[in-house]
Amino acid sequence: MKKCKVFGTYEWADLTLNIIDGCFHDCKYCYSKEMAIRFKRKTTDNWKVEKLRLDIDSKIKRYNGKIMFPSTHDITPENALNCIKFIKKILEKGNSILIVSKPHFDIIKTLCNEVNEYKEKILFRFTIGSNNSDILKFWEPNAPKYEERFKTLKYAYDNGFKTSVSSEPMLDNIENTIKMTNELLPYINDSIWFGKPNFFLRRLKINGFKDELTLKRAEILLDNLNDENIMLFYNHFKTNPYIKWKDSIKNIVGIELPNVVGLDI
Numbered sequence: 001m002k003k004c005k006v007f008g009t010y011e012w013a014d015l016t017l018n019i020i021d022g023c024f025h026d027c028k029y030c031y032s033k034e035m036a037i038r039f040k041r042k043t044t045d046n047w048k049v050e051k052l053r054l055d056i057d058s059k060i061k062r063y064n065g066k067i068m069f070p071s072t073h074d075i076t077p078e079n080a081l082n083c084i085k086f087i088k089k090i091l092e093k094g095n096s097i098l099i100v101s102k103p104h105f106d107i108i109k110t111l112c113n114e115v116n117e118y119k120e121k122i123l124f125r126f127t128i129g130s131n132n133s134d135i136l137k138f139w140e141p142n143a144p145k146y147e148e149r150f151k152t153l154k155y156a157y158d159n160g161f162k163t164s165v166s167s168e169p170m171l172d173n174i175e176n177t178i179k180m181t182n183e184l185l186p187y188i189n190d191s192i193w194f195g196k197p198n199f200f201l202r203r204l205k206i207n208g209f210k211d212e213l214t215l216k217r218a219e220i221l222l223d224n225l226n227d228e229n230i231m232l233f234y235n236h237f238k239t240n241p242y243i244k245w246k247d248s249i250k251n252i253v254g255i256e257l258p259n260v261v262g263l264d265i
Contacts, residue, residue, distance in 0.1 A: 011246065012125070012193075013098050014065025014262035019056045019086050020073040024048050025102060025143040028209045029169060029197055032072035037206055044208030048142070050078050060089045065262050066123075068098045074143070075099075080107045084114055091118040098264075100125045100166065102143040103152040112159055123162040123190055126153050129171035131180035138217065139171050150183070157187040164188060168195030168246050173224045174233050181237065188242055191264070194233070195246025196225050227252050 009016050021041065023032065026048040036042035050073065067090060075083045084107075090097055101108070103126045115122060126149055130136055133145040144152075157163045165184055170177055177194075184192060200218055204210070234253045237243040244265065247257055258265060 008247070009068055009071050010261040011258065012066075012100075012262070012264050013068035015063060016068045016071035017059050017086075017090070018070045018072045019053050019059075019082060020050050020070070020079050021053060022047050022050045023073040024050055024076040024078050025074050025140055027102075027140040027143065028207060028214065029139060029200060029203050030207060031198065031203060034199075034203045034206045035072075047207075050076065052079070052082055056082075056086060060086070060093065062093045063095055066096045066098055066264070068100060070100065075101045075104070075107055075111075076142075077104060077107065080104075080110070084111050087111065088115060091115055091121055094121075096121045096123075098123045098125055100127065102127045102140060103149055104144055105148050105152045105155065108152045109155060112156060112161060116159075119161050123164060124153075124156050125164045125166050125193075126156075127166045127168075128153075128180070128184065129167050129169055130176065131183060132172060132176065135171055150187075153184065154187050157189065162190050164190040165192040166195075168193060168248075169197035169200070170194055170225060171197075171221065173221075174229045177233065178236060181243075185240075185242060191242055191244045193244045193246055194249055196230070196248040197221070198248060 023030065033042070033047045036047060037044060069087065069090065087097065087099065099122060128146065128149050131146050133147065136143065136146055153163060153165065165188060167177070172180070181192065200222060201215065204214055204218055230249055230252050234245070234249065245253065245255060250257055
């Protein structure tokens, strides 16, 4: 394992793999979209047009450590078959995999059936930033509603898979996030991670969302996620063994960043 100050995806896994350029979900705050635009691989207009990479076969091998898939796109109806095929090949090589998604129920149900024999090697981490579907629709225009994500989490849990949630970025106020957390916890057997939006205003602007309403709502959200409220939220859940904190919150509450990648702690 690499030793360094660890943040971002390296808090969760030793390496990340991806097979698609672009993402249909087109989340306004997306760091992958920002990077693709900055390095002129994509534009604000064609980001949501997904394109299968040509080099994916070279990535199918045995790796040391946990693999996170995907990290720069999602598993969407447009690419589901290719993603499921890729996940199966990764598992067939004996790898452990962290599958991260804003989940579509039918896709994850199919995936669970396809990889059931490998469930001990799989950890699902479903991204849920709010239990309000209107809020999710605003920030994540083409991603599933809360109800579908919650249904998917329960399905994976009930079928014996390891389940976790990422609430990074947190997209709602602290009071509602506490309520959401209590709704989700009965169906989580691994962890639920919380983190603030990273470089929020910059990413919104680069990603083409410069309108007054979006920027105003971003300012309101950031104001609610101030250090005082984050401390209140942290103190509410700090003794819960299922709750974990991303680097943006560790830095506020005084938790030292790990120095080994992939610990998922």
